[in-house]
Amino acid sequence: LxxxxxxxxxxxxxxxxxxxxxxxxxxxxxxxxxxxxNDEYKALVEEYINCKYFLANYDYNYKQSDNFMVQHWVMNEASDCHNKLEK
Known part of the structure; x- marks a missing residue:
């Protein structure tokens, strides 16, 4: 690992x-x-990969919408991802 x-x-x-x-x-x-x-890591890895993908596309996702609620959701998702990736 x-x-x-x-x-x-x-x-x-x-x-x-x-x-x-x-x-x-x-x-x-x-x-x-x-x-x-490895079952122990499977969920973690999938989440990690999804987070990486999400963060890589963060700017795009954020700018795609003028809707405050959507932007807020994108920001929350990104901060969750940052926290997970730091563990």
Whole structure:
């Protein structure tokens, strides 16, 4: 699992050439697959991936709507995600 964290950190830093990035992506995909096969981590990982996706699209989701309620919901979801990802 520590290895997966390292892979994730490296994957997040964008200063790698495309060959190295592909290797890291494959390693990360394997990590995710392993974690999803482990019941203990499955829910956590799915939530984590959803949060990452949500945060990556945060600006887009927020700007998509002029509706205050929707923006408020987006902000709440994002802060929940931040809290989960810090654990």
């Amino acid at each position: 520590e290895d997966c964290e390292t892979v994730y950190t490296l994957k997040s830093e964008r200063h790698y050439n495309s060959g190295e990035r592909r290797i890291l992506k494959d390693k990360w995909d394997n990590c995710v697959k392993e974690l999803l096969e």
